[in-house]
Amino acid sequence: xxxxxxxxxxxxxxxxxxxxxxxxxxxxxxxxxxxxxxxxxxxxxxxxxxxxxxxxxxxxxxxxxxxxxxxxxxxxxxxxxxxxxxxxxxxxxxxxxxxxxxxxxxxxxxxxxxxxxxxxxxxxxxxxxxxxxxxxxxxxxxxxxxxxxxxxxxxxxxxxxxxxxxxxxxxxxxxxxxxxxxxxxxxxxxxxxxxxxxxxxxxxxxxxxxxxxxxxxxxxxxxxxxxxxxxxxxxxxxxxxxxxxxxxxxxxxxxxxxxxxxxxxxxxxxxxxx
Amino acid sequence: xxxxxxxxxxxxxxxxxxxxxxxxxxxxxxxxxxxxxxxxxxxxxxxxxxxxxxxxxxxxxxxxxxxxxxxxxxxxxxxxxxxxxxxxxxxxxxxxxxxxxxxxxxxxxxxxxxxxxxxxxxxxxxxxxxxxxxxxxxxxxxxxxxxxxxxxxxxxxxxxxxxxxxxxxxxxxxxxxxxxxxxxxxxxxxxxxxxxxxxxxxxxxxxxxxxxxxxxxxxxxxxxxxxxxxxxxxxxxxxxxxxxxxxxxxxxxxxxxxxxxxxxxxxxxxxxxxxxxxxxxxxxxxxxxxxxxxxxxxxxxxxxxxxxxxxxxxxxxxxxxxxxxxxxxxxxxxxxxxxxxxx
Amino acid sequence: xxxxxxxxxxxxxxxxxxxxxxxxxxxxxxxxxxxxxxxxxxxxxxxxxxxxxxxxxxxxxxxxxxxxxxxxxxxxxxxxxxxxxxxxxxxxxxxxxxxxxxxxxxxxxxxxxxxxxxxxxxxxxxxxxxxxxxxxxxxxxxxxxxxxxxxxxxxxxxxxxxxxxxxxxxxxxxxxxxxxxxxxxxxxxxxxxxxxxxxxxxxxxxxxxxxxxxxxxxxxxxxxxxxxxxxxxxxxxxxxxxxxxxxxxxxxxxxxxxxxxxxxxxxxxxxx
Numbered sequence: 001x002x003x004x005x006x007x008x009x010x011x012x013x014x015x016x017x018x019x020x021x022x023x024x025x026x027x028x029x030x031x032x033x034x035x036x037x038x039x040x041x042x043x044x045x046x047x048x049x050x051x052x053x054x055x056x057x058x059x060x061x062x063x064x065x066x067x068x069x070x071x072x073x074x075x076x077x078x079x080x081x082x083x084x085x086x087x088x089x090x091x092x093x094x095x096x097x098x099x100x101x102x103x104x105x106x107x108x109x110x111x112x113x114x115x116x117x118x119x120x121x122x123x124x125x126x127x128x129x130x131x132x133x134x135x136x137x138x139x140x141x142x143x144x145x146x147x148x149x150x151x152x153x154x155x156x157x158x159x160x161x162x163x164x165x166x167x168x169x170x171x172x173x174x175x176x177x178x179x180x181x182x183x184x185x186x187x188x189x190x191x192x193x194x195x196x197x198x199x200x201x202x203x204x205x206x207x208x209x210x211x212x213x214x215x216x217x218x219x220x221x222x223x224x225x226x227x228x229x230x231x232x233x234x235x236x237x238x239x240x241x242x243x244x245x246x247x248x249x250x251x252x253x254x255x256x257x258x259x260x261x262x263x264x265x266x267x268x269x270x271x272x273x274x
Numbered sequence: 275x276x277x278x279x280x281x282x283x284x285x286x287x288x289x290x291x292x293x294x295x296x297x298x299x300x301x302x303x304x305x306x307x308x309x310x311x312x313x314x315x316x317x318x319x320x321x322x323x324x325x326x327x328x329x330x331x332x333x334x335x336x337x338x339x340x341x342x343x344x345x346x347x348x349x350x351x352x353x354x355x356x357x358x359x360x361x362x363x364x365x366x367x368x369x370x371x372x373x374x375x376x377x378x379x380x381x382x383x384x385x386x387x388x389x390x391x392x393x394x395x396x397x398x399x400x401x402x403x404x405x406x407x408x409x410x411x412x413x414x415x416x417x418x419x420x421x422x423x424x425x426x427x428x429x430x431x432x433x434x435x436x437x438x439x440x441x442x443x444x445x446x447x448x449x450x451x452x453x454x455x456x457x458x459x460x461x462x463x464x465x466x467x468x469x470x471x472x473x474x475x476x477x478x479x480x481x482x483x484x485x486x487x488x489x490x491x492x493x494x495x496x497x498x499x500x501x502x503x504x505x506x507x508x509x510x511x512x513x514x515x516x517x518x519x520x521x522x523x524x525x526x527x528x529x530x531x532x533x534x535x536x537x538x539x540x541x542x543x544x545x546x547x548x549x550x551x552x553x554x555x556x557x558x559x560x561x562x563x564x565x566x567x568x569x570x571x572x573x574x575x576x577x578x579x580x581x582x583x584x585x586x587x588x589x590x591x592x593x594x595x596x597x598x599x600x601x602x603x604x605x606x607x608x609x610x611x612x613x614x615x616x617x
Numbered sequence: 618x619x620x621x622x623x624x625x626x627x628x629x630x631x632x633x634x635x636x637x638x639x640x641x642x643x644x645x646x647x648x649x650x651x652x653x654x655x656x657x658x659x660x661x662x663x664x665x666x667x668x669x670x671x672x673x674x675x676x677x678x679x680x681x682x683x684x685x686x687x688x689x690x691x692x693x694x695x696x697x698x699x700x701x702x703x704x705x706x707x708x709x710x711x712x713x714x715x716x717x718x719x720x721x722x723x724x725x726x727x728x729x730x731x732x733x734x735x736x737x738x739x740x741x742x743x744x745x746x747x748x749x750x751x752x753x754x755x756x757x758x759x760x761x762x763x764x765x766x767x768x769x770x771x772x773x774x775x776x777x778x779x780x781x782x783x784x785x786x787x788x789x790x791x792x793x794x795x796x797x798x799x800x801x802x803x804x805x806x807x808x809x810x811x812x813x814x815x816x817x818x819x820x821x822x823x824x825x826x827x828x829x830x831x832x833x834x835x836x837x838x839x840x841x842x843x844x845x846x847x848x849x850x851x852x853x854x855x856x857x858x859x860x861x862x863x864x865x866x867x868x869x870x871x872x873x874x875x876x877x878x879x880x881x882x883x884x885x886x887x888x889x
Contacts, residue, residue, distance in 0.1 A: 278712065278752050278755070278756065279667060279670070279671070279751065279752060279755030279756065279759075280670070280671070280712070280748055280750075280751030280752035280753075280754075280755055281748070281752070283671065284668055284671035284672055287671065302781065302783060302784075306783070310855075311845075311849075311853065311854065311855045312841075312845045313783065313787075314783065314786045314787055314790060314845075314848075314857075315790065315841045315842075315844040315845040315848060316841040316845070317787050317791075318786075318787045318789075318790035318791040318793075318794060318841070318844075319790075319791075319794050319798075319837045319838075319840055319841040319844065320837055320841070321787060321791040322791045322792075322794040322795040322797075322798050322837070323798060323833060323834060323837045325791070325795050325798075326795065326798045326799055326802055326833065327830060329627075329630055329631060329634065329799075330627060330826060330830070351834065359784075359787070363784070363787050363788055363791050364791070366788065367788070367791060367792060367795070369759065370759060370762070370763055370771075371763055372634070373703075373704075373756045373759055373760060376667075376752075376755055376756070376759075377664070377667055377755065377758075377759055378667055378668065378671055378755065445674060445743070447726075447739075447740065448740055449739075449740040449743040449744050449747070450719075450740075450744045451674060451744075451747060452747075452748065452751075453715075453748070454715075454716070454719035454744045454745070454748065455719070478823060478827075479826070479827060479830065482823065482824070482826075482827025482828075482830075482831075483827050483830050483831045483834065485827075486827055486828050486830075486831035487831055487834070487835075490831065490835070491831075491835050494834070494835065494838060
């Protein structure tokens with residue numbers, strides 16, 4: 001597995017994206033993400049996190065500014081080259097927020113083998129990858145099951161499996177823990193932490209601040225104005241209640257003690273002793 | 275209108291498959307051209323939608339329910355050729371999984387409901403709504419009338435297919451081998467059932483959905499530009515097609531005078547020919563079968579068959595000609611169709 | 618038509634569809650005769666049978682084929698009651714309704730007379746009988762194919778038979794998304810039902826229905842966009858590549874041979 005030969009995995013230079021129709025989704029984002037990082041994209045609903053992930057996966061392209069991935073500027077033209085396209089699709093994987101969108105094949109087995117098959121990998125290798133990834137996520141007993149017979153949690157797992165069978169170096173996840181029960185959440189977090197290493201890169205979007213501290217080495221906060229409000233280590237920002245309030249990540253809580261009204265942001269503070 | 279296996283002879287089924295094939299090929303090419311690699315997911319999901327639509331039982335006055343096919347609706351939103359494929363796929367799944375429509379008769383059912391219906395319906399819709407604004411009531415009217423005419427045309431063709439069976443395919447002693455009723459019964463029966471019942475359901479559903487889309491999601495209606503040509507040639511083309519369809523029906527009119535039998539013994543019947551409340555049919559139940567041995571009939575029916583076939587060939591040739599004559603879609607339209615992302 | 622009736626009819630229709638397919642999935646795995654056959658052999662031989670049924674001109678080949686169908690069904694561990702219910706529930710009843718008037722109406726030599734008036738003719742009886750048998754036989758083959766073959770295998774067989782890959786892809790994906798849409802539609806109906814105290818007029822029902830359909834259509838559009846992106850993301854380039862692991866074994870050849878013999882006998886009997 002080749003390592004990243006250029007400095008950054010992702011580099012955004014005043015990246016902007018407008019929906020067809022003119023509404024702005026993202027405004028002039030600038031950031032750089034390197035190998036080995038685990039980045040959390042945080043922002044309220046509608047802040048454009050999903051759109052940014054789709055941009056990073058080369059599914060849609062910037063309407064302003066530039067986005068480079070694996071050293072190449074992402075654009076419609078760039079993907080015309082079969083070689084780049086194949087390489088990119090193999091190395092970067094995106095797990096969508098809505099599992100049903102990602103599970104379009106008739107059975108789980110078809111789903112996890114879809115990716116490697118399309119990329120031209122040999123049949124034997126495809127079969128072994130399929131089995132490997134099913135084992136990894138404990139899905140072997142669901143091999144022949146059609147997607148509509150799966151539970152929500154199982155769907156998310158199959159979704160992840162179908163991307164992992166590509167053996168990607170970069171994993172993009174759109175709200176991976178939303179809708180999962182606490183046990184499954186914990187499992188997923190453990191799995192992601194295990195998966196990550198210095199040659200890989202993990203970027204995920206979430207609204208759950210607890211997750212951020214458990215996984216991320218870095219957090220990028222996107223504000224209501226669709227620009228970057230903060231970018232750095234989680235500890236630096238997650239204990240700043242004003243910042244969190246401003247970006248709609250927490251709500252203000254008020255309660256009364258007789259005539260005294262206490263108003264404070266509703267935030268949990270974790271202290272880790274590493 | 276889903277004709278099951280057993281009602282049509284294999285010869286008829288084969289013919290109808292052959293007639294449908296050119297339309298399927300054209301549809302595939304046209305749709306691939308505009309949708310490119312998006313073809314599969316868009317068509318699949320709209321075929322699923324078409325299937326689900328056919329499952330809705332709409333209440334109609336009289337206390338029963340009927341279901342719409344939605345071919346014209348699909349044509350309005352996705353374009354006629356995408357509708358051809360979408361409805362064909364939905365019909366295929368219905369035939370395979372639910373026995374709704376036979377497998378031999380699949381070609382026939384597709385011709386009626388997936389080819390004739392959306393093409394006729396879309397043509398009428400275009401004529402009525404022309405280039406009016408997306409939210410204009412003319413479009414709703416076009417949807418209502420277009421879908422109604424589409425389903426009527428389809429049912430008429432189905433009636434012809436069924437009605438030709440006894441005359442063409444019978445045992446030595448005259449027993450009809452497949453569908454037992456001749457043209458003079460099958461065609462009116464089908465037409466009446468659809469004029470009175472299924473047609474209004476289709477019209478109401480299509481019109482209702484288009485009206486809703488106009489209010490809530492007008493972009494969907496503008497999006498129906500897959501593989502259509504703006505401008506006069508489409509209208510010429512369509513007129514030719516409608517005329518070609520009318521020709522066999524015109525021939526039919528001279529055929530119904532034969533074989534008038536004494537109707538008294540038949541009036542004691544109380545059963546429905548086609549279910550869902552068509553008692554009215556029996557008040558004027560005409561003689562069902564012309565005399566099989568009658569020599570002239572053979573020639574005329576053969577004529578009708580070749581007219582139907584000829585119509586398909588003509589349509590295909592006209593399309594080929596049309597491609598040479600018409601300008602390609604303008605660059606602006608191509609860019610617009612690519613920006614179909616909804617973010 | 619009360620609100621209750623409209624809703625119930627549609628909800629039960631949809632739920633019934635969902636359930637019936639789930640049952641079919643289980644049957645595909647049972648260790649029966651048909652389940653073990655290569656799907657390509659099945660598709661081809663069943664198609665041959667259906668054509669033969671279409672060509673038959675008398676009762677005995679049609680009845681013989683029906684007997685064969687019953688035997689094969691039993692050998693495939695399909696409960697006879699379940700099978701017969703599936704067949705006789707839909708089309709054959711409709712067919713009877715069409716066939717019965719033919720009994721009385723077809724002119725020809727009398728079979729049953731009443732008070733010196735001809736009621737049923739021989740030709741009428743033959744027509745009705747032939748029609749009924751044909752429909753039943755053909756339907757049975759379709760039903761048996763679906764009950765004993767996994768849908769993915771049917772698709773793969775179609776692909777092997779040179780059906781355009783675009784169509785096979787669409788068929789496969791359509792099938793999958795029918796369930797998603799049915800599910801969401803079901804939820805819409807149930808949600809409405811849970812908020813309904815009285816009943817609605819037909820008009821209100823119709824209006825609600827068209828709105829529900831419109832919403833489903835919009836959902837379909839968004840869904841198709843996202844599914845496309847998801848496919849792109851995993852390397853889709855226009856033509857889906859698949860794994861094929863078909864092998865014709867001894868019993869498949871035996872079955873094909875048997876089918877050819879049966880079909881030939883049936884067709885030859887037409888000359889008698």
